[in-house]
Amino acid sequence: MPAEHTVKSFEQQLQRLSNLITQMGGVAEAQVDGAVQAVVRRDVDLAARVMQADHQLDDYERGIEQEAVRMLALRQPVGSDLREILAALKISADLERTGDYAANIAKRSMALAKLPSVRPVSAIPRMGKLVESMLKDVLDAYIDRDVGKAIDAWNRDEELDDLYTSLFREVLTYMMEDPRNITPCTHLLFIAKNLERAGDHATNIAETIHFLVLGQTLTSDRPKHDQSSFLVGPTADVDLHGSGLHGADAVDDL
Amino acid sequence: MPAEHTVKSFEQQLQRLSNLITQMGGVAEAQVDGAVQAVVRRDVDLAARVMQADHQLDDYERGIEQEAVRMLALRQPVGSDLREILAALKISADLERTGDYAANIAKRSMALAKLPSVRPVSAIPRMGKLVESMLKDVLDAYIDRDVGKAIDAWNRDEELDDLYTSLFREVLTYMMEDPRNITPCTHLLFIAKNLERAGDHATNIAETIHFLVLGQTLTSDRPKHDQSSFLVGPTADVDLHGSGLHGADAVDDL
Numbered sequence: 133m134p135a136e137h138t139v140k141s142f143e144q145q146l147q148r149l150s151n152l153i154t155q156m157g158g159v160a161e162a163q164v165d166g167a168v169q170a171v172v173r174r175d176v177d178l179a180a181r182v183m184q185a186d187h188q189l190d191d192y193e194r195g196i197e198q199e200a201v202r203m204l205a206l207r208q209p210v211g212s213d214l215r216e217i218l219a220a221l222k223i224s225a226d227l228e229r230t231g232d233y234a235a236n237i238a239k240r241s242m243a244l245a246k247l248p249s250v251r252p253v254s255a256i257p258r259m260g261k262l263v264e265s266m267l268k269d270v271l272d273a274y275i276d277r278d279v280g281k282a283i284d285a286w287n288r289d290e291e292l293d294d295l296y297t298s299l300f301r302e303v304l305t306y307m308m309e310d311p312r313n314i315t316p317c318t319h320l321l322f323i324a325k326n327l328e329r330a331g332d333h334a335t336n337i338a339e340t341i342h343f344l345v346l347g348q349t350l351t352s353d354r355p356k357h358d359q360s361s362f363l364v365g366p367t368a369d370v371d372l373h374g375s376g377l378h379g380a381d382a383v384d385d386l
Numbered sequence: 387m388p389a390e391h392t393v394k395s396f397e398q399q400l401q402r403l404s405n406l407i408t409q410m411g412g413v414a415e416a417q418v419d420g421a422v423q424a425v426v427r428r429d430v431d432l433a434a435r436v437m438q439a440d441h442q443l444d445d446y447e448r449g450i451e452q453e454a455v456r457m458l459a460l461r462q463p464v465g466s467d468l469r470e471i472l473a474a475l476k477i478s479a480d481l482e483r484t485g486d487y488a489a490n491i492a493k494r495s496m497a498l499a500k501l502p503s504v505r506p507v508s509a510i511p512r513m514g515k516l517v518e519s520m521l522k523d524v525l526d527a528y529i530d531r532d533v534g535k536a537i538d539a540w541n542r543d544e545e546l547d548d549l550y551t552s553l554f555r556e557v558l559t560y561m562m563e564d565p566r567n568i569t570p571c572t573h574l575l576f577i578a579k580n581l582e583r584a585g586d587h588a589t590n591i592a593e594t595i596h597f598l599v600l601g602q603t604l605t606s607d608r609p610k611h612d613q614s615s616f617l618v619g620p621t622a623d624v625d626l627h628g629s630g631l632h633g634a635d636a637v638d639d640l
Contacts, residue, residue: 208462308565
């Protein structure tokens with residue numbers, strides 16, 4: 133039964149690809165967690181470990197890409213099998229970028245650890261926990277092919293954007309209070325921005341799961357509430373809704 | 387001759403895909419240029435136009451993705467034909483992200499236009515010109531399948547990272563001089579970071595062209611000289627080479 137054997141083997145290949153994504157997702161989660169811990173505990177050794185581990189995600193992405201390209205070329209899949217492979221390519225790219233953000237947070241935490249501590253750091257673990265929960269949920273949703281769970285995670289990106297916007301305002305205030313806060317606060321802004329971007333990649337993964345399971349793109353606007361780009365001062369009241377710009381939800385911040 | 391007809395039609399489809407990428411690249415270049423002009427001239431109307439035009443790049447990406455998936459499913463290409471389609475998918479994703487950076491720069495330029503002018507803005511057009519030249523060259527390299535030209539553009543990313551790092555130092559100094567500079571300078575930092583990231587996407591495209599033409603990945607380390615993440619002060623002397631961290635070239639900043 134060579135035909136059946138071939139079919140079974142393709143299923144095994146798909147399963148293997150899916151397992152690689154799940155493993156890679158676990159590494160990405162651990163990297164985000166390690167990076168946030170490094171910031172909070174001012175732990176330079178942990179930061180160095182996170183930076184050194186980043187290549188694992190690059191390796192996973194390369195491996196998944198090679199596997200996917202080989203399967204496309206040799207198996208020439210269609211329909212849901214093709215979607216499985218395209219989804220694996222997309223998700224691995226999002227996880228690799230998430231790892232880049234974690235490594236960059238770790239890198240900046242090393243600079244922060246040499247500088248006076250600043251109070252707005254306390255918002256970082258909250259943002260970190262939220263990103264980690266989004267990432268965990270989209271990975272669970274991927275394993276279970278659970279579109280509802282993916283959409284739940286996707287919706288939580290709004291909360292993350294709100295946390296980022298309020299941190300941004302707070303940090304500007306601290307910078308203005310004392311020039312010695314400027315350098316640590318600048319690193320903090322970029323750390324927060326990295327977490328906000330990691331959340332965007334979790335929403336990308338949620339969208340890919342929607343496409344994978346239902347065969348169509350999630351058409352509703354992506355939740356995008358980071359309003360810090362509009363701020364003209366730490367307490368400025370910015371009317372986004374009247375500006376006609378609120379519809380620019382698709383504008384990706386950094 | 388139905389077989390020959392089919393072959394010819396596939397070539398036409400590939401050509402069409404390639405034309406779409408080239409057009410999309412032209413739009414992305416124009417968006418970066420518009421965004422940089424909006425910053426320099428404090429031109430709020432131009433900024434609004436750049437933001438409104440961003441959906442064009444989203445539409446191109448979606449169209450290219452649909453076309454590519456259809457070709458993969460119906461034609462089941464192998465070898466260089468498969469690489470053509472995978473390259474189109476990757477390049478369109480990079481161009482779409484480049485457009486997101488342009489739209490974000492435009493968005494921040496609107497906030498900047500309401501704030502006092504700050505001198506480090508003068509570095510932005512230099513960074514912008516460099517990004518635009520990199521983008522133009524990788525698109526020419528794509529049209530001509532010219533790996534040498536792609537690698538030339540790829541190497542220029544180092545210069546862009548250096549410009550960004552020196553702008554970062556300068557901006558911190560301005561923030562410390564006068565608290566009123568803090569808000570505009572913060573937007574400026576993110577604008578510069580967006581340009582630096584757009585340059586990274588141009589290097590990604592160069593790498594994709596290498597893969598497309600030669601069938602193998604560009605293995606040498608990507609040029610990555612943005613050292614701002616390590617800064618502990620605007621004039622701090624940071625020894626990256628002795629820290630054992632210089633090898634973290636692959637760490638993607640934001």
